[in-house]
Amino acid sequence: MGETAEDFVLVINSGSSSIKYQLLDPESSVVAASGIVERIGEDDSVIQHRADGESAERREPIADHTAGLRLVFEMFAATGHDLRREGVRAVGHRVVHGGEVFYRPTLIDDDVAAAISDLSALAPLHNPANLAGIESARALLPGAPQVAVFDTAFFHGLPAAAKTYAIDAKVAAAHGIRKYGFHGTSHEYVSGRVAELLGRDPGELNQIVFHLGNGASASAIRGGRPVDTSMGLTPLEGLVMGTRPGDLDPGIVAHLARSAHLDIDQIDTLLNRDSGIKGLSGVNDFRELRRLIETGDEAARLAYDVYVHRLRRYLGAYLIELGGVDAITFTAGVGENSPQVRADALAGLARFGIEVDPAANTAENRAARRISPPDAPVAVLVVPTNEELAIARAARRVVDRLD
Ligand code: ADP
DSSP states (O other): OOSOGGGOEEEEEEOSSOEEEEEEOTTTOOEEEEEEEESTTSTTOEEEEEETTEEEEEESOOOSHHHHHHHHHHHHHHTTOOHHHHOOSEEEEEESOOTTTOOSOEEOOHHHHHHHHHGGGTOTTTHHHHHHHHHHHHHHOTTSOEEEEETTGGGTTOOHHHHOOSSOHHHHHHTTOSOOOSOHHHHHHHHHHHHHHHTOOGGGOEEEEEEESSSEEEEEEETTEEEEESOOSSTTSSSOOSSOOOSOOTHHHHHHHHHSOOOHHHHHHHHHHSOHHHHHHSOOOHHHHHHHHHTTOHHHHHHHHHHHHHHHHHHHHHHHHHTSOSEEEEEHHHHHHOHHHHHHHTTTOGGGTOOOOHHHHHSOOOSOEEOSOTTOSSEEEEOOOOHHHHHHHHHHHHHHHHO
């Protein structure tokens, strides 16, 4: 790979039964290797590893995250990157919830790990899984600085009016109830790229960013700082997502408990795994949804219409909150790959200066690009997100300060 592993940052995104990883140079953005461990804790675990253009696969039972990461390091060594011998500049960990405590990339020690664990009450599905990845990496690469990069951090400074839920203030304070926001690493990276692409100072731009993946969120950003975002205390609020409903009447929860006799865990599962596009249509992948719509499936059509309706509701709200917008940007799986969603989300808004050029919107192009007519007042863009690069750069900045 030219450089030695010491110049590289290993980025780890650890889920409950998976670990995604990338070894990359935060300066040049060169990715030396990447991969995923899946179905940890099951008999049919699998690791897919890519290094220097070659793919390798290993299938065997993997008991836990540490066993998975140990095998990953063996695969690295087999492709010429012996990370345990050569070391890495840093390990950057994606951590979903930083609560009120963490709002910048943080060097991990025992106290930080304990605090991330304490925040599990706010993110029971995510923080324990992130911590499993952290503990495994600390055990296997004890010499490498480990840095936590929080999904909530970018939104830490949201204005009080945007982050406060109108419930009993004492109850909210006692239980850490506020809007935290998620996908912050992506919203920050993408909005920064937009300013670069437009050749403008981020301080002078009003932006709306739609991160539309399996999870989906919108943000309103004024002068480089977020003033609102659609996800809340948890990643359930806001836009319609693959398996989550986004905004709901909170009365639905009590109604389900009383009328459907669901307990709180069943309701949590219904809202996290069986709602959204999947709940309405039976599929959560947008490509499958499009195929169903083409066959005339009415449930799929309705799911799509609800999805787009919600996007437009947030667009309208953020347009007014910002008092006008300079750039609207789409990113992540659906945002980058679905011209239909982009066109439908922004249809009929020329009177607000918002237009999409059909040829630019549908062109086969994976690069960051503008899809509005050149003379339109509002720039509409597609910008591929790169959370791994953003995490690697953040981790690198933290360790540079240690030198
Ligand atoms: P995650 O939130 O897991 O990081 P991604 O950003 O990878 O998710 O987005 C996954 C979503 O992107 C899925 O719903 C998938 O169907 C959708 N997607 C991926 N490629 C395309 C495509 N070519 N057209 C439409 N949707 C796509």
